[in-house]
Amino acid sequence: xKKDVLFLTGIEDFSTIIEKDAYYVDKTSYxxxxxxxxxxxxxxxxxxxxxxxxxxxxxxxxxxCELNYQKPGDKSYQKKLFxxxxxxxxxxxxxxxxxxEKVMGEFPxxxxxxxxxxxxxxxxxxxxxxxxxxxLYERFLFLRESVKQSEERINQxxxxxxxxxxxxxxxxDPDNLNEAIVICGSFLAxxxxxxxxxxxxxxxxxxxxxxxxxxxxxIAEEPYYSKILEIxxxxxxxxxxxxxxxxxxxxVVSGCLRVAHQSVFTDANNFTTFGMNDEPYTxxxxxxxxxxxxxxxxxxxxxxxxxxxxxxxxxxFGDKHxxxxxSLISYCYAATQKDIYAPQPFWVNTSGNDLxxxxxxxxxxxxxxxNIDKLQKLLDGESxxxxxxxxTTYPDLRNRVSFDVFMTMMLHTGYVTxxxxxxxxxxxxxxxxNQEVLKCFNEKREYLYGEDNxxxxxxxxxxxDLLMVNNTDEAQMLISTMLKEFLSIRNSGDELYYHGFMVxxxxxxxxxxxxxxxxEIESGDGFPDIVLKNDATDTVAVIEFKKGKNERLERxxxxxxxxxxxxxxxxxxxxxxxxxxxxxAIGIGFGGKDCxxxxxxxxAKAAI
Numbered sequence: 001x002k003k004d005v006l007f008l009t010g011i012e013d014f015s016t017i018i019e020k021d022a023y024y025v026d027k028t029s030y031x032x033x034x035x036x037x038x039x040x041x042x043x044x045x046x047x048x049x050x051x052x053x054x055x056x057x058x059x060x061x062x063x064x065c066e067l068n069y070q071k072p073g074d075k076s077y078q079k080k081l082f083x084x085x086x087x088x089x090x091x092x093x094x095x096x097x098x099x100x101e102k103v104m105g106e107f108p109x110x111x112x113x114x115x116x117x118x119x120x121x122x123x124x125x126x127x128x129x130x131x132x133x134x135x136l137y138e139r140f141l142f143l144r145e146s147v148k149q150s151e152e153r154i155n156q157x158x159x160x161x162x163x164x165x166x167x168x169x170x171x172x173d174p175d176n177l178n179e180a181i182v183i184c185g186s187f188l189a190x191x192x193x194x195x196x197x198x199x200x201x202x203x204x205x206x207x208x209x210x211x212x213x214x215x216x217x218x219i220a221e222e223p224y225y226s227k228i229l230e231i232x233x234x235x236x237x238x239x240x241x242x243x244x245x246x247x248x249x250x251x252v253v254s255g256c257l258r259v260a261h262q263s264v265f266t267d268a269n270n271f272t273t274f275g276m277n278d279e280p281y282t283x284x285x286x287x288x289x290x291x292x293x294x295x296x297x298x299x300x301x302x303x304x305x306x307x308x309x310x311x312x313x314x315x316x317f318g319d320k321h322x323x324x325x326x327s328l329i330s331y332c333y334a335a336t337q338k339d340i341y342a343p344q345p346f347w348v349n350t351s352g353n354d355l356x357x358x359x360x361x362x363x364x365x366x367x368x369x370x371n372i373d374k375l376q377k378l379l380d381g382e383s384x385x386x387x388x389x390x391x392t393t394y395p396d397l398r399n400r401v402s403f404d405v406f407m408t409m410m411l412h413t414g415y416v417t418x419x420x421x422x423x424x425x426x427x428x429x430x431x432x433x434n435q436e437v438l439k440c441f442n443e444k445r446e447y448l449y450g451e452d453n454x455x456x457x458x459x460x461x462x463x464x465d466l467l468m469v470n471n472t473d474e475a476q477m478l479i480s481t482m483l484k485e486f487l488s489i490r491n492s493g494d495e496l497y498y499h500g501f502m503v504x505x506x507x508x509x510x511x512x513x514x515x516x517x518x519x520e521i522e523s524g525d526g527f528p529d530i531v532l533k534n535d536a537t538d539t540v541a542v543i544e545f546k547k548g549k550n551e552r553l554e555r556x557x558x559x560x561x562x563x564x565x566x567x568x569x570x571x572x573x574x575x576x577x578x579x580x581x582x583x584x585a586i587g588i589g590f591g592g593k594d595c596x597x598x599x600x601x602x603x604a605k606a607a608i
Contacts, residue, residue, distance in 0.1 A: 001040075005023055005298060005299050005332070005336055006022045006023060006222055006374075007018065007020060007022060007023050007332060007333035007336070008020065008022040008331055009329055009330055009333050011276065012055040012056045012059055013056075013059055013368075014056060014059045014060040014062075014063045014081070015063050015081055017056075017314055018081050018085055018087070019081075023295070023298070023323070023329070024087070025287055025291050025295065026052070026087070026089050027057055027060065027062070027284060028060065028082065028089045028090045028091035028092075029090035029091070030280075030281065030284045031061070031064060031091055031096070031099060031229075032091075032095075032099050032104070033101060033280050034061070034252070035065075035250075036098065036099050036102070036103065036401060037280075039280065041270075041272040042244070042250060042270040042271075042272075043074060043240050043250065043252075043253070043270055043271045043272065044250075044251070044252050044253070044271075044272055044274060045210075045253045045254070045255070045265075045272070045273045045274065046252070046253070046254045046255075046274050046281065046284070046285070047254075047255055047256065047257070047258045047273060047275045047276065047412065048254070048256070048276060048285045048286070049256060049315075049324075049325065049412065049413050049414025050130070050256055050413065050414065051325070051326035051327075051347050051414075052285045052286045052322075052324065052325060052414070053285045053286060053325045053326075054252075054254040054285060054504070055113065055115075055208050055209075057284060057285060058111070058206050058208050058252060058254055059111075061204075061206065061246050061252060062109050062111045062204075062206055063078070063081055063082075063108065064078060064081075064082060064091070064104055064105075065104065065105070065107045065204050065382070066105065066107065066108070066109040066534050067105060067106060067107055067108050067109070067199060067201065067203075068105060069108070070141075072164070072199060073105075074105070075100075075104055075105035075441070077105070077379055078100075078104045078105045079420060082100075082104070083100070084253065088521045090594035094432075095180070104476055106201065107201055107202060107203065107204045107249055108192075108195040108196075108198075108201060108203050108204070109203070109204045109205075109206065110188060110191060110192060110195070110203060110204070110205050110243060111206040111207075111208075112132055112136055112204075112206070112207055112208070113132070113207075113208035113209055114129075114132070114186075114207065114208070114209045114210055114212045114213050115208065115209040115212050116128055116131070116132070116209075116212075117213040117228075118212065118213070118216035118220075119133070119216070119220065120220045120221040120222060121221075121222050121224065122217075122219065122222070122227045122228065123171040123172065123174070123177060124176065125216065125217065125220075125224065125228055126171055126180050126181065126184060126231075127148070127168045127169065127171055128184070129180075129184045129231070130163075130164040130167070130168040130180055130184070130212075131164070131168060133160065133164045133183065133187045133495035134161060134164035134165045134168070134186070135384060136187075136191070137157065137161040137164065137187075137191065138161070140191060140194075140195070141161070143157060143194050143195075143198060144157060144158060144311055146198055148197055148198050149194055149197060149198065153190075153193070153194055153197075153450065156190060157190065157191070157194060160183055160187055160190065161582070163179065163180070164183070167179075167180070167209055168180075176358030181231060183230055183526070184231045184234070184235070185234030185235060185238065185538055186234075186238060188205065188235055188238065188239050189238040189239060189245070190233075192205070192239075192245070192247050192248070193245070193247055194553060195247070196246070196247035197223055200347075201249075202246075202248060202249030203247050203248060203249055204249050204252070205240075205248065205250070205251045205252070206238055206251075206252045206253075207235075207251070207252075207253045207254070208253075208254050209256075210232065210254065210255045211255035211256060211394070212255075213228045213231075213232060213265075214228060214229060214232065214264075214394040214479070215256075215257070215394060217229075217394075218395070219346055224391070225394060227416065229264070229393075230430075232264055233264060236264055236265045239251065239254075240265060240270070240271060242444060243502060244270070245482050251271075253271075256412055256413050257357070257391065257409065257412045258273060258275060258390070258391070258412060261515050276315075276316075276317045276318070276418075277316075277317060277318045277418070277424040278318070279318060280482070282317040282318035282319070282320050282322075283317070283320050283322070285317075285322075286315060286317065286322035286323060286324065286325055287322065287323040287324075287325050287328055288320055288322060288323075289313075289320075289321055289322070289323075291323075291583065292305075292308070292309075292323045293305065294329060295310060295328065295332060296332070297420050299332045299335065299336055300336075301335055301336075305449035306438075307343060308328065308331065308343065309323075309324075310343075310434065310435050310606035311327070311331075311343040311434055311435045311436050312324050312327045312328050312331065312343070312347075312436055313329070313433070313434055314417060314431075314432075314433030314437075315417045316417050316418045316419075316420070316434050318421075324347050324414070324434075324436070326346060326347055327345075327346040327347045327436055330344075331343060331344070331346065332546060343435070345439045345440060346436070347414070347436055347437070350454045358403075374403070378416065378430075378431065378432050378441070379438070379441055379442065379535070380431070381431070381438075382431070383419040383422075383429040383430060383431040384407075384429065384430060385427055385428070385429050386403070386407040386408070386427070386428060386429075386430060387404045387426065387427050387428075388402050388408050388411075388425060388426065388428055389402070389404050389405045389407075389408045391408075395409060396597055398403070407430065407482070410430075411430055414433075414437070415432070415437055415440075415441075416431060416432055416433065416437075417430065417431065417432075417433040418430060418432040419431045427458040429554070434590065456527070457509070459478065459481075459482055459505075460505045460506065460508060460509035460530075461509045461512065461513065462478060463475060463478050463479065463482075463506065463509065464509045464510055464515060465512055465513075466478065466535060467506075467532060467541045467543070467586065468515070468532060468537070468539055468541055468582075468584075469539075469604065470541070470584045470586070470601070471509045472586065472597040472598075472599045473597075475539060475597055476595060476597040479588070479595045479597075480593070480594045480595055482505065483501070483590075483593040483594065483595065484593045498545055498590040499529060499545055502529070502530060502543075502545065502588075503519055503530070503549060506530060506532065507519075510532055512533070513534075514536070514540075515532055515533065515534045516531075516532065516533040516534070516535075517525055517531075517532060517533040518530070518532075520535070525569040525570050525571075526544065526565075526569035526571065528542050528544055528547050528566065529541070529543055529544050530543040530573040531571075531575075533575070533580075536583040537582070537583060538580055538585070539580065539581070539582040539583075540572070540575040540582065540583045540584070542566055542571050542572050542575070542583065542584065542585050542586065543586045543587075543588065544562040544565050544566050544586070544587050544588070544589070545562060545587075545588050545589075545590060546558035546559065546561050546562040546565075546570070546588070546589050546590070547589075547590045547591065548589050548590070548591045549591055550591040550592030550594070552594075552596070553595060554589070554591055555590065555591040555595060555596040556588040556589060556596045557589065558587075558589025558590065558591070558596070559587045559588055559595075559596045559597055559598035560587065560589070560598050561587070561589070562587030562588060562589060562598070563585055563586070563587030563598045563600050564587070565587070565600070566585040566586075566587065566600065567585065567600065571585075572585055572603050576603060576604060580604055580606075582602050582604055582605055583602060583603045583604040584599060584600075584601070584602060584603070585599065585603050586598075586599050586600075587599075587600075592593070
């Protein structure tokens with residue numbers, strides 16, 4: 001295993017990676033497609049899951065195109081980064097000479113990211129935007145000294161910069177907030193016009209993570225989606241309008257979710273959206289199989305390729321199989337530090353908005369048995385069919401949304417991917433891509449059975465109470481309801497599935513109530529499945545499970561057999577000997593997503 005490969009995990013600055021001679025998977029070949037091909041577009045919107053290299057790729061584009069503001073025409077910096085570095089990047093080849101002459105180092109670039117625009121209130125989100133504007137304007141403070149700029153423009157620039165640096169914490173004042181909103185909608189066009197006047201060259205505009213403010217606005221304690229949407233729309237209108245200003249060269253925008261153009265890019269019909277399956281950019285984000293093969297070989301990890309594929313591959317972008325770059329680089333970095341290293345979940349631990357947790361927390365048909373069964377199929381490695389939904393607004397996951405809307409979001413954000421042979425529009429089939437994401441699903445499934453889930457926890461507490469007073473009719477109804485609502489049990493499950501289900505339900509709830517919970521302890525002539533014991537009420541419930549077919553008579557027979565086994569193997573004898581006043585013998589027959597309970601009543605009274 002090689003130890004001399006340098007990985008800068010978490011670094012999304014192209015120049016830093018190149019200058020420090022860190023590992024870089026070459027994506028520069030796509031520059032010709034973006035800037036000088038027959039399929040070149042005016043404005044490109046790239047939709048990919050998080051942590052698939054969007055920010056690094058956009059930063060690479062910026063580094064390649066950006067003008068030397070102090071010495072226009074000097075391309076020595078780009079030559080060092082892209083050509084004369086010994087890496088043999090694609091863009092250094094002879095086929096890219098014309099691209100280097102016409103595009104490299106030729107354009108002023110305005111590059112911003114909305115990643116940090118969030119908060120529980122609209123004011124905090126606007127404050128975040130002001131911080132981004134202040135940082136951007138600080139890079140161009142030299143424009144205030146220019147003789148090419150009008151006094152009015154310089155004053156406008158200075159006022160925007162001063163406001164952003166001094167008033168960003170004072171937005172509780174309505175006047176300040178209104179002024180901040182105006183600035184957020186106009187800052188980009190103001191700066192672009194000044195750069196165009198200064199250099200006589202068109203402007204490249206790059207916006208990373210355009211949809212983060214919309215997402216954060218939906219899940220905030222005080223949702224403010226419509227307000228932040230108006231600001232993003234205003235930026236779009238003043239930057240990417242249908243009849244663009246003479247200063248706009250090209251726009252490059254990235255995000256996770258394909259929100260319909262009528263919502264965000266209202267007057268920007270010259271936008272072309274490139275989703276995960278849209279050529280020619282299917283390999284632009286993430287690592288292809290060939291790139292992954294080379295990466296592992298360069299790290300001396302070729303023998304781990306099958307294991308890596310199982311954990312981090314599985315995404316289908318067009319006709320390509322794509323590996324998650326964040327996870328793969330994180331794995332290679334960790335593996336080169338140790339002689340033995342097992343794959344770990346890296347991608348799922350970076351989420352600021354875990355959709356699976358949101359699914360279990362809200363009311364979006366989470367208790368629909370058919371939909372829960374579909375989720376269970378995903379967990380079992382199967383594919384399910386959904387209808388893709390185009391969003392006109394960012395879906396509010398805190399309220400009821402359809403299963404198809406939820407799964408479309410899961411597809412956009414990388415939790416599921418297209419199955420082999422699936423179409424890419426209309427009705428499609430999806431699956432969990434790999435072990436890393438499956439582990440995330442399983443961890444969230446465990447949440448369902450814990451006390452952190454109030455609905456589940458309260459149901460479990462109620463069930464313990466019902467069993468301890470031998471209220472088998474209501475207990476039967478409650479168990480059947482829980483089986484239909486939650487993920488663990490499927491019709492194909494064997495007795496161990498139901499055993500695990502009941503242990504999960506009763507274990508935590510019994511502890512909370514101070515009731516002794518014992519699983520398969522020796523008692524009488526065998527090992528009853530579960531024994532609940534409460535000395536305070538002088539009560540014991542001896543419970544045995546059996547699985548039958550998914551038919552009512554089969555469940556009844558299984559319950560009777562389970563109850564009979566309690567008697568035949570004398571499971572209750574120790575508790576009768578200890579003179580407990582209430583010793584209930586309860587047999588439960590399972591089948592599919594239903595159960596039947598047969599109680600033999602209070603054996604302590606029968607023994608008198």
